[in-house]
Amino acid sequence: MVKAGTLEKGDVMVTIEESGEREIIIKSKLERLYGEAIRKTVEEMTTDIVGKIYVEDMGALDWVIRARIEAAIRKFRGEEQ
Amino acid sequence: MKLRRTRLYVPGNNPHLVENVGLYGADCLILDLEDSVPLEQKFDARILVKYALQNVDFGRSEKWVRINSPDTPFWKADLEEVLPYVDVVNVPKVESYEDVEKISGIMDEIEEKHGVEKRKIVPIIETLKGLTNAREIAKHPRVVAMAWGGEDLTAELGIPKKKALILDHVRAEIVIAAKSQGKMALDTVYSNIRDEEGLFEYARRARYMGFDGVGVLHPNQVEVVHRAFRPEEKDIEEAKKIVEAAEKAMKEGKGVIALNGRMIDKPVLERARKILAFAEVD
Amino acid sequence: MPINAVGREVPSEINGQKFKPFAGDMKTPPEGRRAGSLLRMVPESRSKVVNSIEEVIKKVGLEDGMTVSFHHHLRNGDFVVNMVMETIRKMGIKDIRVFPTALFPVHEPLVPMLSDGTIRRIEGSMNGPLGEATSYGAMRETAVLRSHSGRVRAVESGEVHIDVAFIAAPTADPYGNLNGVDGPSACGPLAYGMVDAYHADHTVAITDHLVPYPAHPISIFQHQIDYVVPVNKIGDPNGIMSGTLRITTSPSRLKIARYALEVIDKVALKDGFSFQAGAGGISLAVTKFLGDLMKKRGIRASFINGGVTKYVVDMLHEGLVDVVFDGQAFDLDAVKSLKEDANHIETPLAMYGNPYSSGGIVNMLDVGVLGATEVDIDFNVNVNTHSDGLLLHGIGGHQEVAAGSALTIVTVPLYRYRVPVIKERVTTVTTPGEVIDVVVTEHGIAINPKRDDIIEAMRGSKVPVYDIQDLQKKAERICGKPQEPKTTDDIIAAILWRDGTIIDVVYRVKK
Numbered sequence: 001m002v003k004a005g006t007l008e009k010g011d012v013m014v015t016i017e018e019s020g021e022r023e024i025i026i027k028s029k030l031e032r033l034y035g036e037a038i039r040k041t042v043e044e045m046t047t048d049i050v051g052k053i054y055v056e057d058m059g060a061l062d063w064v065i066r067a068r069i070e071a072a073i074r075k076f077r078g079e080e081q
Numbered sequence: 082m083k084l085r086r087t088r089l090y091v092p093g094n095n096p097h098l099v100e101n102v103g104l105y106g107a108d109c110l111i112l113d114l115e116d117s118v119p120l121e122q123k124f125d126a127r128i129l130v131k132y133a134l135q136n137v138d139f140g141r142s143e144k145w146v147r148i149n150s151p152d153t154p155f156w157k158a159d160l161e162e163v164l165p166y167v168d169v170v171n172v173p174k175v176e177s178y179e180d181v182e183k184i185s186g187i188m189d190e191i192e193e194k195h196g197v198e199k200r201k202i203v204p205i206i207e208t209l210k211g212l213t214n215a216r217e218i219a220k221h222p223r224v225v226a227m228a229w230g231g232e233d234l235t236a237e238l239g240i241p242k243k244k245a246l247i248l249d250h251v252r253a254e255i256v257i258a259a260k261s262q263g264k265m266a267l268d269t270v271y272s273n274i275r276d277e278e279g280l281f282e283y284a285r286r287a288r289y290m291g292f293d294g295v296g297v298l299h300p301n302q303v304e305v306v307h308r309a310f311r312p313e314e315k316d317i318e319e320a321k322k323i324v325e326a327a328e329k330a331m332k333e334g335k336g337v338i339a340l341n342g343r344m345i346d347k348p349v350l351e352r353a354r355k356i357l358a359f360a361e362v363d
Numbered sequence: 364m365p366i367n368a369v370g371r372e373v374p375s376e377i378n379g380q381k382f383k384p385f386a387g388d389m390k391t392p393p394e395g396r397r398a399g400s401l402l403r404m405v406p407e408s409r410s411k412v413v414n415s416i417e418e419v420i421k422k423v424g425l426e427d428g429m430t431v432s433f434h435h436h437l438r439n440g441d442f443v444v445n446m447v448m449e450t451i452r453k454m455g456i457k458d459i460r461v462f463p464t465a466l467f468p469v470h471e472p473l474v475p476m477l478s479d480g481t482i483r484r485i486e487g488s489m490n491g492p493l494g495e496a497t498s499y500g501a502m503r504e505t506a507v508l509r510s511h512s513g514r515v516r517a518v519e520s521g522e523v524h525i526d527v528a529f530i531a532a533p534t535a536d537p538y539g540n541l542n543g544v545d546g547p548s549a550c551g552p553l554a555y556g557m558v559d560a561y562h563a564d565h566t567v568a569i570t571d572h573l574v575p576y577p578a579h580p581i582s583i584f585q586h587q588i589d590y591v592v593p594v595n596k597i598g599d600p601n602g603i604m605s606g607t608l609r610i611t612t613s614p615s616r617l618k619i620a621r622y623a624l625e626v627i628d629k630v631a632l633k634d635g636f637s638f639q640a641g642a643g644g645i646s647l648a649v650t651k652f653l654g655d656l657m658k659k660r661g662i663r664a665s666f667i668n669g670g671v672t673k674y675v676v677d678m679l680h681e682g683l684v685d686v687v688f689d690g691q692a693f694d695l696d697a698v699k700s701l702k703e704d705a706n707h708i709e710t711p712l713a714m715y716g717n718p719y720s721s722g723g724i725v726n727m728l729d730v731g732v733l734g735a736t737e738v739d740i741d742f743n744v745n746v747n748t749h750s751d752g753l754l755l756h757g758i759g760g761h762q763e764v765a766a767g768s769a770l771t772i773v774t775v776p777l778y779r780y781r782v783p784v785i786k787e788r789v790t791t792v793t794t795p796g797e798v799i800d801v802v803v804t805e806h807g808i809a810i811n812p813k814r815d816d817i818i819e820a821m822r823g824s825k826v827p828v829y830d831i832q833d834l835q836k837k838a839e840r841i842c843g844k845p846q847e848p849k850t851t852d853d854i855i856a857a858i859l860w861r862d863g864t865i866i867d868v869v870y871r872v873k874k
Contacts, residue, residue, distance in 0.1 A: 004124075004125050004128075005125060006094075008095065008096075008097065009097050009780070010096050010097030010100065010780060010781075011095075011096050011097065029780070030780065030781055030782065030845075032751040032752075032846065032848070032849070033750055033751055033781075033782060033845035033846055034781055034843070034845060034846070035846070036846055037843050037845075037846075058780075059779075059780025059781050059782075060096060060781065061096070061100060061136075061781055061841065061842065061843075062843055063132045063133070063135070063136035063137075064096040064100075064129070064132070066132060067096075067125075067128050067129040067131070067132035067133075068125070068128075068129070070128050070132075071124060071125045071128045071129070074124075074128075075124070080124050100841075101614070101615045101805070104614075104615060104618055104805055104806065105614065105618070299614065300614035300617075300618075301614060301617065
């Protein structure tokens with residue numbers, strides 16, 4: 001399991017867990033306003049990932065979500081330096 | 082003329098602090114990957130900073146990133162991630178010309194790969210060894226300014242930083258090293274973010290020591306430092322007259338600039354231009 | 364349904380009562396006479412003390428369907444509303460209309476009473492859980508929200524008749540003289556309770572600090588109080604008082620305060636000027652910076668209307684302001700000053716900004732600095748709902764301060780978390796753009812185009828001035844466009860302008 005990001009205000013924590021199936025779970029305090037936008041970003045960036053992707057959003061802007069997803073994906077692939 | 086009166090340090094792994102950086106009017110913004118980022122967040126931070134550099138409005142501020150020092154395993158990865166999107170690389174604990182050369186070499190490769198222009202370097206002198214080599218370091222073509230930090234230096238000497246008399250000498254060395262190469266000299270931060278008067282005095286002192294700017298830790302410090310670096314009104318008026326006279330002479334095709342029967346030579350004109358820049362007069 | 368002057372479709376009837384659509388501030392003249400309460404005669408006893416709430420409810424003859432009122436000086440530390448409503452529920456009295464000045468998260472125990480038949484509706488501000496429950500459809504009838512002054516108007520005009528007013532009294536004597544400056548639950552003024560004391564058919568003071576006759580000072584006088592009920596505790600001081608309110612330390616919020624100060628300086632700052640103070644983080648910062656600037660320039664204000672805090676009291680003591688008008692105190696410094704300083708005056712709420720009166724304090728204000736949850740490109744302001752449609756805040760004095768002040772400034776961040784604050788269209792209109800002059804954000808300000816004088820005054824200032832459309836676009840660029848709130852056609856609340864016309868309605872939100 002890999003994690004990227006934090007649960008601070010304006011940040012997002014992205015977790016990817018080994019799993020035979022692709023699954024995306026999104027929890028956001030802005031679900032009612034940005035739930036669809038967040039899901040779109042996550043789907044779009046993680047198309048190649050087979051695993052359980054868990055996103056806990058604390059009101060992050062889209063570029064922050066993207067940065068955290070990229071970090072998580074690269075960790076998941078063992079590219080962390 | 083590019084001003085670097087203030088360079089605001091922003092922790093690189095904190096999106097909430099990073100997203101508003103453009104608002105505070107600092108001449109330079111430093112997204113920090115070094116001291117403000119714990120070891121286990123180094124990876125996340127450099128990716129966040131890469132995205133921030135491309136997505137956040139930096140206003141008129143110059144984009145800096147402080148990478149991890151050349152004696153860590155992180156600096157290369159830092160550069161590979163962020164270099165294409167920065168103006169200036171701020172390098173801590175530089176000790177020799179070779180240190181700069183080593184970093185510059187990697188920068189060459191990355192710049193070529195991404196097809197971007199040469200980025201600038203501002204080294205931070207933090208050790209006695211670095212200090213002895215400061216004049217050499219300042220010669221490197223990528224170096225546009227010299228900065229320094231007193232933490233390690235005073236630890237090396239075993240004296241409390243607040244009482245360290247030697248730091249004024251260090252300051253003078255940095256200014257001499259930088260200015261003798263036509264580079265900028267940048268003083269370190271004033272850490273009491275609540276003391277406006279103290280900061281003003283500190284920045285004034287830096288200015289009279291020959292520095293072109295100081296580091297700031299809080300957005301509220303920006304305006305105070307800019308005020309401290311503002312030249313006196315009579316100097317601004319005088320400088321305006323000199324620059325006007327120079328422009329007039331140029332237009333009339335005269336080789337000699339004269340003001341009130343006095344000849345204006347090149348260093349005086351340069352000084353006048355600098356005064357106007359610091360006074361933010363166009 | 365008719366379309367009102369801010370372009371919102373509004374019903375002409377709420378809970379069977381007729382209402383006019385909003386036509387603009389001061390565009391709907393009043394009709395009729397002031398409404399009155401029952402005349403009554405008390406027995407020749409020297410005490411009005413009744414020993415329990417249940418007993419007093421029996422004495423006043425509270426019945427199904429009646430209206431009970433409360434004031435909110437004890438804010439989130441109040442025990443009285445829950446105490447009284449729980450007794451009413453236990454006594455099996457049904458269909459009550461609750462008419463508070465405001466309710467807070469501490470009043471969450473009222474939520475189940477919305478569905479068990481005890482409460483048919485609430486007419487008043489609902490901050491937090493009650494507003495949220497109402498948004499999801501928990502209230503049987505439609506909530507009605509009024510500003511502080513709009514509520515006074517509703518009572519005085521007979522739009523709302525109060526059967527029983529329950530008045531939390533930090534200090535009371537056995538014959539019903541009350542004040543808020545002494546006792547363990549001291550809150551400062553009792554301004555919000557005054558109109559209820561005068562107009563309700565029955566009035567009950569509830570106190571945890573019974574003093575020998577006569578109590579002094581006196582905020583609400585004995586001839587208006589029928590009964591006094593001593594209880595163990597009327598509130599929790601930690602929820603009543605805010606402790607030492609701190610100025611915001613957020614650099615972006617401070618930037619907003621600095622820009623607001625610059626606008627005040629360029630437009631309105633002169634000897635003898637007046638302003639409205641508040642307790643929000645930005646508002647506190649503006650008050651503090653304004654005080655510093657006045658000191659530097661040797662300028663003195665004629666009055667501050669509060670929202671009184673330590674920062675206002677300091678200005679009074681430093682001679683920077685002649686008089687403080689106090690409708691609400693936020694900290695113990697404010698309470699102490701109200702008690703001790705002759706030029707710190709407790710003002711009845713009826714004097715605040717009721718448009719159907721001979722003129723309120725707000726008419727004398729030069730500067731009002733207000734907050735908002737949303738502002739739109741027509742300068743309309745929303746303070747009631749969030750962008751997801753949930754009703755979470757009351758109106759407070761927003762409408763009258765905005766309408767009265769010569770310079771009305773709304774201070775808001777461009778966005779909160781990821782949610783744009785400057786929008787194309789606010790979710791709910793609380794205050795119309797016609798009474799808003801300047802919107803101040805951390806990115807710069809926008810000036811209402813009809814205020815040429817302000818546009819002119821701000822020329823040459825270092826504060827960036829934008830068209831409000833540009834600020835809106837900037838917010839959307841940074842945040843992305845949020846989804847529209849998922850609402851139904853059921854109206855769960857009506858937002859009244861201070862004159863009693865409907866300015867907007869709030870719809871039920873889908874779970």
